[in-house]
Amino acid sequence: MEKIKYYEKLKFYNYVPVNKELKACCISCPDTEKYELELNEQLEEELKNVFQGNILDQIHAKNINADLKRDLQKKMNILSKRTDKAIIELIKRKINDNKNNQTIYNENEDDENTCMTLDLNKNNDAKFGHILHETINKLDNMDESD
Structure with a gap:
């Protein structure tokens, strides 16, 4: 047992x-x-x-406009180049107009007859002129490549 x-x-x-x-x-x-x-x-x-329900409703796109952006990117690049060229052209015209009109002086007597054109002897204007010159050269190169 x-x-x-x-x-x-x-x-x-x-x-x-x-x-x-x-x-x-x-x-x-x-x-x-x-x-x-x-x-x-x-x-x-x-x-x-x-x-249950529509399966397509459950699919979420990460970036809905990705295909539109991709298609428009080439055109936007061309437009941005043209916009940059137009801005530089306007700046060139403004500088040339100021050089031609050197007789325009500031009314303020403290400035002692300073001219409205670029004074390359001043540090800020020299830097601005140098940058402007470089951008103009780059845009000219872009014109040649197009």
């Missing part, structure tokens, strides 16, 4: 013992068909919940 009590604690799921006393401790294998049916039902319910 003591051995039977000891054997009662043992449980065999996948092993079938040869001993008759141990065979009494065997547990039958669980029915997997029931589990498979339950899992398949749960899977079908989840799939129905996921695909």
